[in-house]
Amino acid sequence: MEPRQSYQWAQIARSSEFIKLMKKRKKFQIFSAIFFVLYYFALPVLAGYTDLLNKSVFGSINGIYLFALSQFFMAWILAFIYVRHANQLDQTIEQIKKDLSKEGLS
């Protein structure tokens, strides 16, 4: 195990790469959180206060069941999008780490 390094945290935090990373990360976190919270709570609200989706779609399968089912696919798709996004951010993080070792900040 290498000895514990001390880093110039403030310097890293001020670097343009890090600021760019956080801007992208926060933007994704905020937009996706707003989206999935609204999408999810639409289910108990629509189910509890309206009968808008009770119409049948396929035989006895109605809209509200399909909307509930769609939540699973929403979660999977959003997770997939996040992973693609995060993999891109990983490259920025690698860049920050590379810059660090170049500057010998340890």
Added chain:
Amino acid sequence: MAFLFFSIIVLITLLITYWASKRTSTTADFYVAGKSISGWQNGIAIAGDYMSAASFLGIAGIIALNGFDGFMYSVGWLVAYLVVLIIVAEPLRNTGQYTLADMLAYRMSRKPVRAVAALSTITISTFYMIAQLVGAGGIIKLLLGLDYELSIIIIGVLMIFYVVFGGMLATTWVQIIKAVLLMAGTVILSFLVLSKFNFSMVEMFNQVSERYGQSFLEPGKLYKNPLDNISLGLALLAGTAGLPHILIRFYTVPTAREARKSVVWAMLIIGAFYIMTTFLGFGASLLVGQDKIMLADKSGNMSAPLLAEALGGPYFLAFISAVAFATILAVVAGLVISAAGAFAHDFYANVLRNGKATESEQIKVARYGSVGVGIISIILALLCKNQNVAFLVALAFAVAASANLPVIIFSLFWKRFNTYGAVAGMLTGLLSSIILVIISPNVMEASAIFPLKNPALLSVPLGFIGAILGTLLSKNTTSEESYTELYVRANTGIGMKD
């Protein structure tokens, strides 16, 4: 027959424990399997840790008896993982060793924060465990005819054994095996159910509608008050990301990238499982019938086993019963190890001993802690015989949502947040959840002062408000430096001790 399957499961898990015990010598081995678990293994283990017998037997029963509302109930269990994936998992992995408090300790004074975090962790795990054990006693009695007391003692002793001797490595593999068995059982059951309806969901839904009326497929049978359902949804969404036995799993992988991968694996498995509860539930209501389900157990817990018997005879019933048994074991083992970690790592090593405890002392305390947590839970579960404790699961989620999540979010994103805020937030969340449940219909029934079964709708905002007030009313003690350090570490993983 069921006994044979049960014995095989016990034998295999004990062999794993023996194998794991030879590989468990340091504290990192004990708490987090030496951070050696790969992303996909951890994903399966998270699923195994999370999908409790209450999900497997309970949700199938709720759907069989209440139709659509039962399925709506299952949705939140998956969507909650988006909070885990997008907000919590990676920063936590980047900043912690074994527990949630490790992250907080970067910015705050160690002792009070660790003490309160340990309190909240142990409370959540104990509530959750009592609910699991009491449910397990009832289920094993139905499945095997064993006494309630004997069932609980068998499960309790096994869970202590896995954790004390095999640590996190044994716990992980018990969870993986359980998840594989549970998925296999659920897939086979679903396939058999669908085969009765020419593999047409429309056909199945039409028959449900014919027999129980179209209203059975519409909302309103279970949740008379929509706010109950909204409050429960909030507890799941905000609580899953604060459950200690789920959080500790993120420390068992080597990197944040693997942590991310493990959540995705867990989401695939958990989502597939909850979608299939439709087939189990509606299948049972048609192929077994509500009368027969209610006759076996009023709350519907026997739907899935009875469905297995109807479709595959006694052997399949025995197999599904064994799956339920493995399910219980995996979940309670995960709970014991997370509670023991909080006790030994946060409370003993860092609060009592100021971080000066040696490796071997810590392991010893962690093992004693596991035995202690296990025995206390067994005793409490024995005392709760014939009590309806299902609300304890809701309470555990509510505490996790109200005490842990606000503090996790503020320490990652709010510069001014300080020790007072963290302690105030956790205590407000913890106490308000417990008090609101005590004055709710769960405990006070008709004379309830607070109308909702799940307190989250009020207790989560209270947890946030507690954290905000605690911070703003105290002196600004934040050191810019420590916040910056946590902020950079959490988001990049720089400085992680490998």
